[in-house]
Amino acid sequence: xxxxxxxxxxxxxxxxxxxxxxxxxxxxxxxxxxxxxxxxxxxxxxxxxxxxxxxxxxxxxxxxxxxxxxxxxxxxxxxxxxxxxxxxxxxxxxxxxxxxxxxxxxxxxxxxxxxxxxxxxxxxxxxxxxxxxxxxxxxxxxxxxxxxxxxxxxxxxxxxxxxxxxxxxxxxxxxxxxxxxxxxxxxxxxxxxxxxxxxxxxxxxxxxxxxxxxxxxxxxxxxxxxxxxxxxxxxxxxxxxxxxxxxxxxxxxxxxxxxxxxxxxxxxxxxxxxxxxxxxxxxxxxxxxxxxxxxxxxxxxxxxxxxxxxxxxxxxxxxxxxxxxxxxxxxxxxxxxxxxxxxxxxxxxxxxxxxxxxxxxxxxxxxxxxxxxxxxxxxxxxxxxxxxxxxxxxxxxxxxxxxxxxxxxxxxxxxxxxxxxxxxxxxxxxxxxxxxxxxxxxxxxxxxxxxxxxxxxxxxxxxxxxxxxxxxxxxxxxxxxxxxxxxxxxxxxxxxxxxxxxxxxxxxxxxxxxxxxxxxxxxxxxxxxxxxxxxxxxxxxxxxxxxxxxxxxxxxxxxxxxxxxxxxxxxxxxxxxxxxxxxxxxxxxxxxxxxxxxxxxxxxxxxxxxxxxxxxxxxx
Numbered sequence: 103x104x105x106x107x108x109x110x111x112x113x114x115x116x117x118x119x120x121x122x123x124x125x126x127x128x129x130x131x132x133x134x135x136x137x138x139x140x141x142x143x144x145x146x147x148x149x150x151x152x153x154x155x156x157x158x159x160x161x162x163x164x165x166x167x168x169x170x171x172x173x174x175x176x177x178x179x180x181x182x183x184x185x186x187x188x189x190x191x192x193x194x195x196x197x198x199x200x201x202x203x204x205x206x207x208x209x210x211x212x213x214x215x216x217x218x219x220x221x222x223x224x225x226x227x228x229x230x231x232x233x234x235x236x237x238x239x240x241x242x243x244x245x246x247x248x249x250x251x252x253x254x255x256x257x258x259x260x261x262x263x264x265x266x267x268x269x270x271x272x273x274x275x276x277x278x279x280x281x282x283x284x285x286x287x288x289x290x291x292x293x294x295x296x297x298x299x300x301x302x303x304x305x306x307x308x309x310x311x312x313x314x315x316x317x318x319x320x321x322x323x324x325x326x327x328x329x330x331x332x333x334x335x336x337x338x339x340x341x342x343x344x345x346x347x348x349x350x351x352x353x354x355x356x357x358x359x360x361x362x363x364x365x366x367x368x369x370x371x372x373x374x375x376x377x378x379x380x381x382x383x384x385x386x387x388x389x390x391x392x393x394x395x396x397x398x399x400x401x402x403x404x405x406x407x408x409x410x411x412x413x414x415x416x417x418x419x420x421x422x423x424x425x426x427x428x429x430x431x432x433x434x435x436x437x438x439x440x441x442x443x444x445x446x447x448x449x450x451x452x453x454x455x456x457x458x459x460x461x462x463x464x465x466x467x468x469x470x471x472x473x474x475x476x477x478x479x480x481x482x483x484x485x486x487x488x489x490x491x492x493x494x495x496x497x498x499x500x501x502x503x504x505x506x507x508x509x510x511x512x513x514x515x516x517x518x519x520x521x522x523x524x525x526x527x528x529x530x531x532x533x534x535x536x537x538x539x540x541x542x543x544x545x546x547x548x549x550x551x552x553x554x555x556x557x558x559x560x561x562x563x564x565x566x567x568x569x570x571x572x573x574x575x576x577x578x579x580x581x582x583x584x585x586x587x588x589x590x591x592x593x594x595x596x597x598x599x600x601x602x603x604x605x606x607x608x609x610x611x612x613x614x615x616x617x618x619x620x621x622x623x624x625x626x627x628x629x630x631x632x633x634x635x636x637x638x639x640x641x642x643x644x645x646x647x648x649x650x651x652x653x654x655x656x657x658x659x660x661x662x663x664x665x666x667x668x669x670x671x672x673x674x675x676x677x678x679x680x681x682x683x684x685x686x687x688x689x690x691x692x693x694x695x696x697x698x699x700x701x702x703x704x705x706x707x708x709x710x711x712x713x714x715x716x717x718x719x720x721x722x
Contacts, residue, residue, distance in 0.1 A: 103140075104140040104141075104142070104143055104144065105143075105144075105147045105148070106140045106144060106147060106148035107147060107148035107149050107152075107153045108123060108138065108148050108152060108153055108156060108159075109148075110434060110436075111156060111158050111159065111436060112137055112138060112139075114433060114434035114435075115356035115357060115359075116158045116356075116357055116360055116434065116435070116436055116438075117137055117138070117158060117356075117357045118157055118158050118262035118265075118266075118355075118357045118358075118361065119136065119137050119138075119238045119262070119306070119355050119357055120157060120241070120259075120260070120262040120263040120265070120266045121134045121138065121219075121239070121240040121241040121242070121263065121266075122155050122156065122157065122241060122263065122266030122267065122269070122270065123138050123152035123153075123155060123156055123266075124138050124152075124240070124241070124242070125241050125242065125244050125245040125290070125292065126151045126152060126155055126270065126281070126282070126290050126292070127150075127151070127152055127290065128151070128281075128282050128283055128284030128285075128286075128288065128289050128290045129142075129144070129284045129285055130284075131143075131144060132152060134240045134242070136238045136308060136309070137238075138152075145285075150282040151273075151277075151281055151282035151290075154269070154273065154276065154277040155266055155269045155270050155273065156266065156269075157262055157265035157266045157269060157438065158357065158360075158436055158438045159436055159438055160276075160436075160438050160440070160441040161265060161269075161438055161439055161441050161442050162265075162268070162269045162272065162276045162441055163265075163368065163441060163442040164441060164442060164443055164444045164521075165272065165275055165276060165441075165444075165521055165522070165523075165558075166268050166269070166271075166272050166276075166368065167368075168444075168523065168556060168557075168558050169272060169275070169558045170268075170388075170389055171389070172367075172388045172389065173387075173388060173389075174386055174387075174388055175386070175387045175388075176377070176384065176385070176386055176403075176405040176407060176410075177384075177385045177386075177387070177401035177402060177403060177405065178377070178378035178379065178382045178383060178384050178385060178401070178402055178404070178405050179382060179383065179385055179399040179400055179401045179402055180381060180382045180383065180399070181193030181398070181399055183196065183228075183229075190373050190383040190385060190395075190399055191258055191299055191301075191373050191383075192228045192229065193398045193399055194299065194371070194394075194395045194398045194399065195207045195209070195222070195225075195228055195256060195258070195299075196225040196228055196398070197394075197395075197397055197398035198256055198297065198394075198398075199222075199223070199224065199225055199228075200225060201397075203254070203256075203296065203297075203394070204254045204255055204256045204296055204297065205223065205247075205252040205253055205254050205255060205293070206221050206222060206223045206247050206250075206252045206255050206293075207221075207222045207223075207228070207255060207256045207257070207258065208220070208221060208222075208241065208243045208244050208247060208255055208256070208257040208258065208259075209222055209228070209243075209258050210239045210258065217238065217239035217240070217309075218239075219239065219240045219241055219242040219243035219244075219246075220243050221243045221246055221247045221250065221252070221255075223252075238306050238307075238308065238309065238355055239260070239263075239306075241257070241259070241263060241266075241267075244257060244267075244292060244293070244295075245290065245291075245292060247292075247293045248290070248291040248292040248293050249291060252293045253293055253294060254293060254294050254296045255293045255294070255295060255296065255297075256295075256296060256297035256298075256299060257295055257297070257298055257299065258299045258301065259298070259299070259300060259301065259366075259369075260300070260301055260303045260306065260366070261300060261301075261303050261361065261363035261364070261365070261366040261367070261368070261369075262357070262361060262363070264298050264300045264366045264368045264369045265363065265368050267295055267298055268298065268368045270292075270295070271295055274691070274692040274693060274694075275521075275522050275692045275693060277693075278693035278694070279693070279694065280691070296391070297370050297371075297391055297392075297394075298368070298369045298370050299369060299370065299371055299372075299373065300365070300366020300367075300368070300369030300371070300372040300373070301366060301372070301373060301374060302364060302365050302366070302372065302373070302374025302375070302376055302384075302413075303363075303364065303366070303374075304331065304358075304364065304413060304416070304417065305349075305354040305355065305358040305361075306354065306355050306358060307352045307353065307354055307355070308353050308355065311352060311353040312352060315347060315351050315352055316338065316347070318351075319345065319347055321338050321340065321345060321347075325340050326338045326339065326340055327339045327340060327341075330375075331349070334348065334349050334350075335347065335348060335349060336348075336349055336352065359420055359421070359423075359424040360421055360424045360425065360428075360435075361417060361421065362417055362418055362421045362439060363417070364410070364413045364414045364416075364417045365386060365410060365413075365414070367388070369386075369388060369392070370387075370388060370389045370391040370392035371385060371386065371387050371388065371389075371391075371392035371395050372385070372386040372388070373385055373386075376409050376410055376413055377405045377406040377407065377409040377410045378405060378406070384405050384410070385399070385401060425501070429501060435500065437454075437500035437501075437503070439504065440454065440500060440503050440504065442504075443503075443504065443507045443517060444516075444517055444518035444519075444520060444521070444556065445457035445458070445459065445507075445516075445517035445518040445519060445520045446503055446507065446517065446520070447520060449496065449497070451497075453496070453497045453498055453499060453500070454498045454499075454500060454503045455486075455494045455495065455496040455497075455498065456494065456495045456498055456503065456506055456507060456510070456517055457488070457492055457493075457494045457517060457518070457519055457520055458474065458492055458493045458494070458495070458510060458515045458516070458517055459492060459515075459516045459517065459518045459519040459526050459555070459556075460488070460490055460491040460492040460493075460519065460526035460527075460528075461491075462527070462529070462544055462547040462548040462551050463491070463527075463529035463530075463531070463532065463543050463544040463547040463548075463567075464490075464491025464528075464529065465544060466493075470513070470514075470515065473510075473513045473515065474493055474495065474510075474515065477495065477506060477509055477510065478495050481495075481497075481498055481499075481502055481506060482497070483495045483496055483497045483498055484496040484497050489528075490519070490525060490526050490528045490564075491526070491528065491529075492519055492526050516555075516556075518555075518556050519556070521562070522558065522559055522560060522561050522562060522692060522693055523556050523557060523558050523559055523562070523563065524554045524555065524556065524557040524559055524563045524565065524682070525562055525563065525564050525565075526551075527547045527550050527551055527554075527565045527566070527567065528564070528565070528566040528567070528575050528580070529543040529544065529546070529547040529566065529567040529568075529569075529575065530543055530567070530568055530569050530574045530575050531543065531569065532544060532567070532569035532586070533569055533586070536569060536570075538569065538570045538572055538629070538631075539569035539570055539586070540569055540570045540586035540587065540588050540629075540630050540646070541567075541569050541570075541586030541648070543567045543568075543569045543586070546567055546584070546671060546674075547567055549671060549675065550565060550567075550674075550675070550678065553675055553678075553679070554678060554679075554682075557682065559682060559685065559686065560685060560686060560689035560691075560692045560693070560695060560700075561689070561692065561693055561694070561695060561696050561697075562696070563581045563582075563682065563685075563697065564580045564581050564582075565580060565581065565582045565583070565584070565678065566580040566582075566583045566584070567583075567584045567585075567586075568583070568584065568585045568586065569586050570585070570586055570587075570629055570630070571585055571587060571627040571628055571629045571649075572629070573585060576656070577651055577654075577663075578651045578654050578662045578663055578665075579654040579655060579656045579660060579661065579662060579663065580651065580654050580655075580663065581652070581653065581654065581655065581663075581681075581696070581697045581698075582650065582651070582652055582663075582677075582678055582681060583650065583651035583652075583654060583663055584648050584649075584650055584651075584674060585648065585649040585650075585651070586646075586647075586648060587627070587628030587629075587630075587646060587647065587648065587649050587668065588628055588629070588630035588633060588643050588645075588646040589623070589626060589628045589643070589644045589645045589646070590603075590621055590626070590630070590632050590633050590641045590642065590643065590644055591621070591641075591642060591643075591644035592618065592619055592620070592621070592640060592641060592642075593639075593640045593641070593642055594618055594640075596638050596639060596640035597617065597618050597619055597638065597640035597641075598617050598638060598640070599614050599615075599616055599617035599618055599619065600614075600637065600638065601614045601619070602635055602636060602637055603619050603632035603635065603636055603641055604619065606631045606632060606635045607631065607632055608629065608631065609625055609626070609627055609629075610625065611623075611625035611626040611627070612626075612632060619632075619640075619641070628646075628649070630643075630646075645668065646668075647668035647669060647670065648668055648669050648670075648671075648674060649665060649666070649667075649668060650665070650666040650667075650669055650674065650677065651663030651664065651665055651666070652664055652666060652677075652681060652697075652701075652710070653697050653698045653701045653702075653706070654698065655696050655697070655698045659698075661698040663698075664701075664706060664710070666710075673717070676717050676720050676721070677713065677717060679720075680713045680716040680717050680720070681697070681713055683716060684709060684712050684713050684716070685697050685700055688700050688703075688704050688709070
């Protein structure tokens with residue numbers, strides 16, 4: 103056996119047998135025969151794309167879902183196309199092909215019910231896949247489609263396959279680098295996946311075992327016209343007669359025992375018979391692309407959601423039972439489902455930390471702190487306060503991580519602020535708390551958090567608010583930094599030249615000549631100290647508001663942001679929004695290019711001019 107990082111997943115029985123790993127190998131040294139296998143020595147021992155896309159290494163679900171903006175709408179329907187439970191999938195693919203939405207579809211055909219991955223480019227050939235198969239299938243045709251030169255495809259797959267392909271779609275965001283290159287310096291040629299169509303699935307079986315069980319019951323698999331699963335039975339239809347076999351007689355794929363996804367929740371649209379009348383399919387739409395199925399099928403409302411929930415609970419119960427069994431027997435577990443949630447990271451010792459997104463400006467109520475302390479104490483964990491005023495609970499076992507997140511969420515404590523998204527807004531105490539504060543940093547922080555909390559970005563995006571030009575939270579080295587300012591002017595009738603203003607000025611921007619003080623605005627930073635300290639109320643506000651920095655960063659390289667003019671709160675919100683839009687437009691390397699790098703590459707003037715143009719459109 104060749105050394106391969108995914109051996110720990112495959113050999114432990116956790117492998118979903120989705121086949122995603124085999125289609126991304128740029129050196130074509132992975133094969134799939136009911137499970138993946140390395141056929142030659144891998145130079146990187148499998149520390150590459152195959153490992154990164156595996157849905158049993160991590161689901162990547164949290165980052166994917168916030169980018170896809172998933173939702174759920176339930177319908178049922180059928181088409182005039184002959185197929186399993188109303189031919190819905192075939193009808194949708196037919197619509198996509200005929201309307202040039204895709205160049206081809208990746209579907210599962212069969213040879214005597216053994217699943218075969220097919221590329222379909224015309225509606226007539228779709229009928230070859232118009233029935234459900236319950237054995238392990240591959241995704242080989244996706245790679246073949248790329249080699250054929252197809253550019254856009256739809257893929258029909260099981261929940262595990264859909265999860266793996268979603269990870270492939272968002273690979274740079276999850277893996278933090280581009281796809282792997284082969285020995286020839288080229289990546290695997292794959293088409294763009296435009297639509298993911300998921301199928302309801304409780305489990306899948308080994309083909310040879312299916313044949314054996316059927317034979318034991320006197321059924322020749324070659325004569326079966328249709329298979330279906332209902333009420334814990336496999337129904338085999340022969341000459342119009344249905345023969346029932348208890349599902350417990352079949353050997354299911356070991357990885358299915360640790361699967362929690364019944365209805366392909368990462369798909370654009372999911373299809374299955376559960377919850378709909380006889381002869382119809384339940385259709386769950388989750389994305390804007392999924393909405394296009396309405397153009398192919400007449401949809402009806404009234405799905406039996408409890409029927410779906412029942413099978414979801416069944417899979418979750420089986421999953422928990424398998425996890426507990428593995429825990430008791432000290433068997434390998436990858437804890438892939440932990441990435442369903444935001445704010446969870448793995449520590450060097452193999453345990454996990456869970457980050458509570460900082461409350462606005464870092465202010466916590468006593469009962470919130472108590473809840474965090476109680477949870478940390480319950481799980482014998484440590485607590486760390488982050489430099490952005492968040493709270494991390496460290497030393498959580500993988501077995502407990504999901505429970506901890508759910509308990510925190512129940513108490514109104516959001517976990518997150520990790521990964522390529524808008525991180526928790528950092529703010530100093532501000533006016534009303536600090537004697538130097540000029541603006542209410544907490545209120546502004548709440549407004550920004552409500553608008554941008556966990557918003558996806560090409561890379562981490564950090565915002566800081568300083569209540570005055572002292573810049574205690576380093577706004578100038580954030581992607582966006584905001585500073586409260588008050589610039590003075592002199593009321594000459596009240597000024598008597600006492601010099602108190604010059605004494606308190608930290609930057610020596612004031613000098614007194616005769617009975618009047620003067621301000622050098624080339625030096626003045628707008629801290630407002632002279633206004634507060636004038637005993638004669640002779641220094642008043644000339645202009646107040648906000649100074650904004652954009653494109654700063656720290657880390658391996660320190661960059662000070664470009665200073666912008668004063669803005670109102672509404673302008674600040676508009677500005678941050680448009681900076682994120684333009685950043686997303688020009689970023690070429692997700693998880694590699696901070697805003698500072700993109701602005702430098704595009705050109706500061708061009709970048710900011712585009713931001714200003716978008717802001718004008720918003721305001722008009």
